Amino acid sequence: MSDRPKSRLYLITPPKIENLEHFAKTLGGVIEAGDVACLQLRLKEASDAEILAAAAAIFPLAQDLGVACLVNDRPDLAKLAGADGVHIGQSDGTVAAARNHVGKDGIVGVTCHDSRHLAMEAAEAGADYVAFGAFFDTATKVAPTRANLDILSWWQEIMEIPCVAIGGINPENGAELVKAGADFLAVSAGLWSWPQGPIAASAAFKEMFDACA
Numbered sequence: 001m002s003d004r005p006k007s008r009l010y011l012i013t014p015p016k017i018e019n020l021e022h023f024a025k026t027l028g029g030v031i032e033a034g035d036v037a038c039l040q041l042r043l044k045e046a047s048d049a050e051i052l053a054a055a056a057a058i059f060p061l062a063q064d065l066g067v068a069c070l071v072n073d074r075p076d077l078a079k080l081a082g083a084d085g086v087h088i089g090q091s092d093g094t095v096a097a098a099r100n101h102v103g104k105d106g107i108v109g110v111t112c113h114d115s116r117h118l119a120m121e122a123a124e125a126g127a128d129y130v131a132f133g134a135f136f137d138t139a140t141k142v143a144p145t146r147a148n149l150d151i152l153s154w155w156q157e158i159m160e161i162p163c164v165a166i167g168g169i170n171p172e173n174g175a176e177l178v179k180a181g182a183d184f185l186a187v188s189a190g191l192w193s194w195p196q197g198p199i200a201a202s203a204a205f206k207e208m209f210d211a212c213a
Contacts, residue, residue, distance in 0.1 A: 004156070006213040007178040008037035009205050010164055011067075012188040013054075015044060020057040026198060027058055030191065031065045034202030035209055037184060038107075040087055042072035055081035068107060075101035075108075085109070085128070090118065095125035109164065114147035116154065123161055130155070131186060134167020135177060139189050143167050152181035170194065171204035178212040 011030070017023045030036065039062045043051055051071070059069040059082050068084040071077050075098040078086040085107025086098050098108045109129045110122040119130040132151050134143035147167070155163045162183035169177065170190030177185060185205070194201035 004181075005183070006035075007182055007209050008035050008184055009191075009202065009209075010038045010040065010166075010184040010186040011036050011191065012040045012042050012072075012186055013058075014188060014192045015042065016046075017043065017054055020054060024058050024061055028061055028065070029199045030202040031062060031067055033199045034206040036062075036065075036067050036202065038068045038070060040070045040072050040186070041081070041083070042188070044073075048077060051077055052081055055083065059083065070107060070109065078102050078106070087111070087131070095122060095127050099126060113145040114151060115145075116151065119151075119155065119159075119163075123159055127161065129162045129164055129184070131164040131166050133165060133186070135165055136168025136173060138168040139193075149176065149180040152177065154181075156181035171201055171208055174205065175208050175212055178209065 041055055043054060062069050070085045070087050071081050071083045072087050073089060073092050075086045075093065078101055085102050087109040088098050089111040095108055095110060102108060107128045109131060110127045112119040112122055112130045112132055114132060122130050132147045135147055152163060152165060164184040164186050165177040165182035166186035169185050169187050174185050191198050191201040
């Protein structure tokens with residue numbers, strides 16, 4: 001595992017952001033306290049205008065701190081939002097279509113659930129990363145599949161592009177995913193709803209990544 005780059009945090013926004021100004025301040029503290037590689041704006045029930053307003057409030061801040069910013073599900077909004085790329089599910093169109101929106105240098109990530117076949121297809125289509133899960137129980141969304149640790153190890157053995165682990169991950173259970181082969185841990189409630197607060201959670205993830213390196 002030592003020849004692999006150190007695993008990092010892939011941060012997903014809460015499902016709803018009530019106060020953008022307050023959230024942006026908290027987000028800055030979260031990024032500075034930890035090792036955040038990526039931020040995904042995931043507002044499933046928001047209007048296009050609300051998504052773009054949220055992006056305008058938080059993407060420049062995150063990007064200035066070296067964090068890549070993605071929009072969930074909506075390749076058509078990625079450019080308007082000033083995003084670095086997009087994350088698509090299996091029902092959000094093809095990698096090629098997403099690539100047309102974000103450009104050759106944009107990031108396209110794909111949800112692959114617990115399927116090796118879907119992950120191979122995504123990689124062959126030109127995805128920049130694949131996401132597997134859910135690995136644990138999650139309150140953020142209804143997870144259609146439950147993935148096993150061995151899918152991470154298998155991916156590391158055969159593929160170059162990174163894999164993301166998602167689903168119920170927090171600072172206390174993430175280490176086994178890192179050790180199994182996750183390049184990134186995608187986290188929402190496991191950080192924003194952490195009992196000691198999101199900034200403490202970010203610091204705890206960083207400590208765990210350092211310990212696993």
